[in-house]
Amino acid sequence: MVAYVINEIVVTEPERFLTYSSQVPAILAQYGGAYVVRGGAPEQVDGPEPPERLVVLRFESREAARAWRTSPEYLAILPIREATSTSRVYIVDGYEG
Structure with missing residues (x-):
């Protein structure tokens, strides 16, 4: 079943965060992942205000x-993300209707 990684991110150090975000695509591709949403400009429709940055991976x-998520390549750059942003990350199963 297809799965999605949802990242709700608030970047606190944009320049340093780029060091992390520029390395993710190659690692993502190596593990068969693909961007569905990268960044975007979330528009609040209901509920609390969305984070400034939303990333969805398939x-x-x-x-x-x-x-x-647990690969040596990703774990090597994860400390950069943790130092330059706050986030909530989770995995959800896709819908098979």
Whole structure:
């Protein structure tokens, strides 16, 4: 089943954050992931105000998403993201109707 990684991000140090975000695409591709949404400008329709940055990644399975998230390549750059932003990240299964 397809799985999505949802990232709600507030960037606190934009210039340093670019060091992280510029390295993600190659690592993502290596693990079969693809961007569905990258950045965007969330428009509040209902509920609390959305974060300034929203990223949605698509993987062929939850296992593939976890493999990317725990890969040595991603873990090497994760401290940059953690130091330059705050975020909420989760994995959800896709809909198979």
